[in-house]
Structures are given as structure tokens and as C-alpha cells.
Amino acid sequence: MKRIAVFASGNGSNFQVIAEQFDVEFVFSDRRTAYVLERAKQLGVAAFTFELKEFANKQAYEESLIALLEEHRIDLVVLAGYMKIVGQTLLASYEGKIINIHPAYLPEFPGAHGIEDAFCAGVSESGVTIHWVDSGVDTGEVIRQVRVPRFPDDSLDQFAERIHQAEYQLYPEVLAELGVERKRYD
Numbered sequence: 001m002k003r004i005a006v007f008a009s010g011n012g013s014n015f016q017v018i019a020e021q022f023d024v025e026f027v028f029s030d031r032r033t034a035y036v037l038e039r040a041k042q043l044g045v046a047a048f049t050f051e052l053k054e055f056a057n058k059q060a061y062e063e064s065l066i067a068l069l070e071e072h073r074i075d076l077v078v079l080a081g082y083m084k085i086v087g088q089t090l091l092a093s094y095e096g097k098i099i100n101i102h103p104a105y106l107p108e109f110p111g112a113h114g115i116e117d118a119f120c121a122g123v124s125e126s127g128v129t130i131h132w133v134d135s136g137v138d139t140g141e142v143i144r145q146v147r148v149p150r151f152p153d154d155s156l157d158q159f160a161e162r163i164h165q166a167e168y169q170l171y172p173e174v175l176a177e178l179g180v181e182r183k184r185y186d
């Protein structure tokens with residue numbers, strides 16, 4: 001059985017969707033006040049949090065992450081709104097075992113504002129991408145992507161909501177495809 005950990009920095013709605021369908025060994029947040037930690041408590045999922053600024057440098061921070069991942073024998077790291085670039089230290093140990101979700105159709109609109117950037121560019125469609133993580137920003141090999149329409153009278157909120165609904169559909173599908181077993185309720 002593949003053991004997964006989810007990394008998230010903020011709201012954690014993707015984490016929640018995943019945790020409702022799969023056993024998550026733990027969630028990590030690099031922000032101590034992130035709402036994802038509240039969701040973890042409500043869902044009964046183990047949670048860890050520490051911040052980069054509490055360490056001498058990114059290497060030391062990522063070494064602590066590796067210790068957590070090893071202790072929990074994690075096979076796949078699922079980034080879901082983790083707002084940091086994965087550094088060399090973590091990649092050296094886990095490259096090929098880290099996936100990310102991006103709220104646009106890569107290589108269109110990489111970076112931290114994929115939804116707003118697509119909206120402001122006036123596209124008629126954008127999308128959602130799930131990809132392997134490498135040392136670039138949203139550059140790793142694509143696993144799956146779907147198109148999501150943007151309608152002429154969409155507000156940014158309406159468009160963002162459509163993107164998020166597509167994310168909630170796609171991430172569980174990809175996890176299942178990668179061999180993560182769904183929870184059984186028997």
C-alpha cells in the first residue's frame with residue numbers, strides 16, 4: 001500500500017477532499033496558522049507544522065521534512081497549495097515521489113497566481129494540471145491535465161470556483177491511478 005503525506009500552506013480544501021477518500025499519514029504545513037491544520041484536526045489526520053524561518057537555512061528545514069517523511073515511511077508526497085519551491089535537499093531524496101497540483105493548464109500560466117493570471121489574460125479556457133515536481137517552478141512532467149472553460153460573464157470568483165471543482169475531481173483520480181488505495185468503508 002502506498003503511504004501518502006500532503007503538504008499545504010493555507011486553506012487546505014484539496015487536502016480535505018483527498019483525506020476524505022484516502023488514508024493520509026500526515027499533513028504538513030509550513031505555516032503555523034494555516035486553516036489546513038484545523039481541517040486536519042476535524043478529520044482526525046496527524047498534522048505537523050514548522051516554518052522555514054525557524055531554521056538556519058532551507059537545507060536544515062528540508063532535512064526536518066525528510067526526517068518526518070522517513071519516520072512515516074512515506075512513498076508519495078502530495079503537494080496541495082504548498083507555497084514553497086521544493087529545494088535540492090528534499091529533491092535529492094524524494095525526486096520522482098513528489099507531485100503537485102497547479103490551477104492552470106501548464107505550460108500556460110505557471111507561478112503562484114495561475115487562476116488570476118489566466119482570468120486577466122482573458123482566455124476562454126484554462127485548466128488544471130497535476131505534475132511531477134522537479135527543480136523548476138511548475139515545470140515537471142505532466143501526469144494529467146484537464147481543460148476548464150472560462151465564460152464571458154464569469155467573475156473571478158466564479159471562474160476560480162470552477163477551477164477548484166476540477167481540482168477536487170482530478171487529484172483523487174490521479175492518486176488512484178498512481179496506486180494509492182481508496183479508503184474502504186466496510
Ligand code: GRF
Nearest residue numbers: 011012013014081101102103
Ligand atoms: C489550489 O488552487 C492549488 O492548485 C494551488 O493552490 C490552491 C490550494 O487551495 N496550488 P487549497 O489550499 O487546497 O484550498
